[in-house]
Amino acid sequence: MAGLLKNYKLMVGFEFHCQMLTKHKLFSSATCSYQDEPNSHVAYVDAGLPGVLPVLNEECLEQAVKCSLALNGNLPRQIKFDRKHYLYQDLPSGYQITQKHNPIMQDGVLRYFNAENEEAHIPITRVQIEQDTAKTINHEGKSLIDYNRSGMPLLEIVTDAQYIENPEDCKLLVREMQELLSRCKISEAKIEKGQLRVDVNISVWDPNNEGVSTPRVEIKNVAGAKNVERCIEYELKRHVDILEAGRQEQMNSETRRYDASEGKTILMREKTEDPDYRFFQDPDLPNIEIDVTRIDLCQQMLPELPFKQKKRYSLKYNLDVSDVKIIFKNEWILPLFRKLVKQTEAEIVF
Numbered sequence: 001m002a003g004l005l006k007n008y009k010l011m012v013g014f015e016f017h018c019q020m021l022t023k024h025k026l027f028s029s030a031t032c033s034y035q036d037e038p039n040s041h042v043a044y045v046d047a048g049l050p051g052v053l054p055v056l057n058e059e060c061l062e063q064a065v066k067c068s069l070a071l072n073g074n075l076p077r078q079i080k081f082d083r084k085h086y087l088y089q090d091l092p093s094g095y096q097i098t099q100k101h102n103p104i105m106q107d108g109v110l111r112y113f114n115a116e117n118e119e120a121h122i123p124i125t126r127v128q129i130e131q132d133t134a135k136t137i138n139h140e141g142k143s144l145i146d147y148n149r150s151g152m153p154l155l156e157i158v159t160d161a162q163y164i165e166n167p168e169d170c171k172l173l174v175r176e177m178q179e180l181l182s183r184c185k186i187s188e189a190k191i192e193k194g195q196l197r198v199d200v201n202i203s204v205w206d207p208n209n210e211g212v213s214t215p216r217v218e219i220k221n222v223a224g225a226k227n228v229e230r231c232i233e234y235e236l237k238r239h240v241d242i243l244e245a246g247r248q249e250q251m252n253s254e255t256r257r258y259d260a261s262e263g264k265t266i267l268m269r270e271k272t273e274d275p276d277y278r279f280f281q282d283p284d285l286p287n288i289e290i291d292v293t294r295i296d297l298c299q300q301m302l303p304e305l306p307f308k309q310k311k312r313y314s315l316k317y318n319l320d321v322s323d324v325k326i327i328f329k330n331e332w333i334l335p336l337f338r339k340l341v342k343q344t345e346a347e348i349v350f
Contacts, residue, residue, distance in 0.1 A: 013161030015199040018187045020063045026131045026153035027054030038146035046151035048092030053284050060153040064104045064129050065298040067186050071124050073108025081285045085278040090134040098130035100279045111307045112176035115168040117321035123160040130154050171229035179306040198222045204239035214239045215253040231258035317346035
């Protein structure tokens with residue numbers, strides 16, 4: 001990796017799809033459920049029946065405001081919802097309600113400690129509220145649909161694409177996002193349960209060859225922070241091979257998936273042109289005012305953020321950042337450390 005990154009620049013961006021921790025779905029009173037009987041928590045809105053009207057769940061709005069504040073972004077005074085049209089079996093109404101033009105937040109930042117234990121950050125382009133699709137289950141050669149997930153409240157968190165010095169930084173960045181969402185009780189953010197889905201966008205630039213670069217490739221639904229690191233390592237090598245063979249002109253933008261058992265990405269489809277989703281403002285949902293009182297209340301709900309807490313522990317106890325990372329790696333270590341450090345010095349605890 002180090003040899004490749006001496007000669008090539010790796011550009012990476014992320015899209016996080018986070019299931020909000022709320023009792024009810026985004027636009028209905030149906031209960032959010034992950035493990036109950038299929039199709040046992042479905043309201044008429046979630047099933048896409050004609051004539052039904054969505055009603056925004058205020059708890060979801062509160063969680064979205066908390067996320068926006070935690071990522072230190074700009075909140076508008078008014079938000080709107082749009083319809084994103086496409087036809088697929090897990091989308092019963094034929095469109096997804098999302099926020100293409102007026103998201104809940106823009107221009108934020110996620111701070112984290114990189115592989116060198118230095119302070120780093122990645123800009124957050126936008127956070128938008130949207131409804132989840134139903135879940136497709138392949139069983140005995142048939143595709144079955146579970147609508148329990150239809151209408152679940154999601155936050156889509158989109159980062160800028162930026163140059164990354166080390167694929168390990170991407171793993172640490174994803175873990176920091178998980179910790180932030182979990183600590184703020186915005187989401188449980190467990191990737192293995194599908195509560196946080198990570199899409200990775202990658203391209204590689206050759207600074208020694210008149211800025212030649214590979215087209216952007218998107219890897220969908222990477223399962224786990226460690227797999228994020230591994231799939232980026234694989235794609236870096238693959239893109240460098242293409243550049244060194246001079247075949248970048250023949251390469252198209254692609255959507256791929258990561259096969260963890262094989263340790264490689266697999267082509268799903270080529271992106272020959274941008275799809276037309278026919279976005280327009282949802283006529284059934286009014287514009288929503290984000291008043292100062294709501295923002296202040298949400299700000300008061302936020303705990304100390306993980307990055308800030310790690311930095312404080314490092315200074316307070318005179319610990320290396322690598323040691324502080326260990327303290328926060330598992331939920332049971334932090335309370336144990338707090339207990340022990342009252343009885344002896346932090347260095348002795350380690």
